Amino acid sequence: MSKILMKGNEAIAQAAINAGCQCYFGYPITPQNEIGEYMSSKMIEIGRTYISAESELAAVNMLIGAGSTGTLAMTSSSSCAIALMQEAISSMATAEIPGVIISVMRAGPGLGDITPSQADYFQSVKGGGNGDYRTIVLAPSTISEAVLLTQKSFYLAMKYRNPTMLLADGILGQMMEPVEMPEGNAFSTVNTDEWALDGTGEGAQKRDGRSLMSLHMGDDILERLNHRIFKKYAQIEEKEVMYENYLCDDADIIITAFGTVARVAKSAVNAAREKGIKVGLFRPITLWPFPSKELFATAKNKKCVLDIELNMGQMIQDVKIALNGSVPVEFFGKTGGAIINSSEIYNKILELSKEKQYGTNLAASI
Amino acid sequence: MEKSIIIAGYGGQGVLFFGTTLAQAAMIEGKNTTWIPSYGAEMRGGHANCSVKISDNEIASPIIDNADYGIFLNDKAMEKFEKTMAKGALVIGNSSIIEKSPSRDDVNYLMVKLGDCAQGIEGGLLNIVTFGYFVNKTQIIKKESALSALEFVSKKKNPAFLKRNIDSFEAGYKL
Missing domain, CATH: 3.40.50.970 (Thiamin diphosphate (ThDP)-binding fold, Pyr/PP domains)
Structure with a gap:
């Protein structure tokens, strides 16, 4: 292609x-x-x-x-x-x-x-x-x-x-x-026959009318509906989590970032690796369902997780829930439309590895 | 080797077009490339810039920290980006209208009357004269790739301008 x-x-x-x-x-x-x-x-x-x-x-x-x-x-x-x-x-x-x-x-x-x-x-x-x-x-x-x-x-x-x-x-x-650009659809078509409001048909094919509702009044109707839908959410959490793990295996510090910032962080990870500082990047691709178990496993026994976002700290809440106190979490962010470049992330990595002693390879880190 | 280029000038001088043509040429050569425009409130006579990266390897960050090449078509561009250039970087400045003198010892400058050159050609285009000059001086991409890209991008935008683009490119290349 x-x-x-x-x-x-x-x-x-x-x-x-x-x-x-x-x-x-x-x-x-x-x-x-x-x-x-x-x-x-x-x-x-x-x-x-x-x-x-x-x-x-x-x-x-x-x-x-x-x-x-x-x-x-x-x-x-x-x-x-x-x-x-x-x-x-x-x-x-x-x-x-x-x-x-x-x-x-x-x-x-x-x-x-x-x-x-x-x-x-x-x-x-x-x-x-x-x-x-x-x-x-x-x-x-x-x-x-x-x-x-x-x-x-x-x-x-x-x-x-x-x-x-x-x-x-x-x-x-x-x-x-x-x-x-794929010419067609990279994913299969999903059948909607069972629920879609596509007309009740005629003659032998005629079927009963259907409805799709947002109002659910009556004894425990909404409660039962919500429980059913949450079973669906549990399936999504089970099956659809996506994430990228970049140089995390031997890392002391794991960066968490999503979207464009994760790309910028990857440049900083590469620059730090050249200096012998062991940093990796964990990038959630699905933000919901959040890759909680995967992040917990990736960050196990690491020195620290550094969350980086173009905001004042939002995903960091899900990062902390996922880690459940197992690893210290640091944050670096910018707000109001300011952009983070890779040198800034690199400097933050240096700071964490030297001043906060989160790096084992301090001799190498300048 | 990853190379980063900032192209800046007045809105209307064609700095974004310069950048897309450069990125297109890099892609024709099988290289990885990214292009980011300044976007939003820019308008003709305002300020516009774009950032281009070109690399043989995967480009992680598309954001330029310190550019290897700066193409500055007016004073404001010099003022804004000169200080952020990497050590040893090359700045190409349009001295037809830039009055500011180069201020860094660790950056190389080619201050050229690109605007005068463009005005000397019938239907001359400042951005493409500059593109031709840039390609010749840096050899960051091959001349053939630049011309193919120019043809592709011109045809997409307005085929009537192809000849003017080619003439401008050649004039800049020879400068």
Whole structure:
């Protein structure tokens, strides 16, 4: 397969088309505008549905409509506008309506700035909507991975009938790199015959009507429903965890980072390794389900875990829960759209290994 | 070997186009490459820049800490990025409009009247004159790859500009 130079946003859009996405609904916001722009021409060229919605609320409710018929559909947006979609995401989770939401993070809180950020970890993973529910969240760190995970988002959304979010940041959306674009869908098609609201049929094929509900009143109806859905969540946690383990085996210090920051951290790990400092990188790819057991096992008997994020410390909470006090956890982050470069991470590694004595190979570390 | 390049100037001078063409050429040569634009409130006459990395190996961080090459088309670009250049880096500056004098002893400078050169060509393009000059001086990519990339990117954007692009590239290459 030959490579093409593509912007992250455009690659995500094309990957969705190749995955069989039939409907795109969106409202513009930087830094993800290229997704809607790309869809506005490509979807129409191939006879699929593109709707420039009147608002993010409208877009995500269109997603509910399409998803409830078993149609592969997506919306895309960013931070303050993903915030507007939370009520619908909560409804999708309880009504078990599939849908893909691409979230390309910018800096917050509020309208914030259009610069890159990872400050919507909580928003995506912990859910800004009400009630007991989970959103499947996938966090790519390269454009090639964004392509694969976009397609996987459709698969997981349909397989588990749950809203699924691809969580990228402004850098990943805006940058370009060579990418291999699969011609079709890298994942299999999920059958929706048993539940989709696709018409009751006619004659001998006629069946009873169905409903997909977000309101569940009556004696213990909601309680039983939630327990059933949480069994599904347990299955997702069991089967769908994804992570990358980079040079962790002999490491003293394990860095935890996701998305673009994990890439930057990898450069710092390589630089530190050249100096003989034993550092590794543990990168969660699924943020929910979080690779808790895997992180606990990877960090066992290590000197320290250094969590790095483009925020003031959000994933670190899941890191600490996973580690359950077994290893000290340090943090390095930047906020408000500021970017972390690899020298800064390298310096933090040096500081931990020398001043805090977390490195065994101190002689080598300058 | 990983090389990092920052290209900066006024919005409208074509610094992003320069960067995408360079990245495209690197990809044609089978190299790994990343391109990050400044994005958002930039506009014609404002400030624009992009960061390009080129490497034979996998590129982990796409973010440039200290660039190996700086292509600066105006004073603001010099002011903003000169101090962040790596030791031993090469700066190519458009002395047609840059008034600021080079200020670092540990950086090499080629201050050239790139704007004058572009104006001397019919339909001359400053960014592509600079691209040609950069490719010749650094040999970071082959001339043929640069020309193929230019053809590819021009055709995608506006085929009518291909001749102007090629003429500008050749003029810069010969400078």
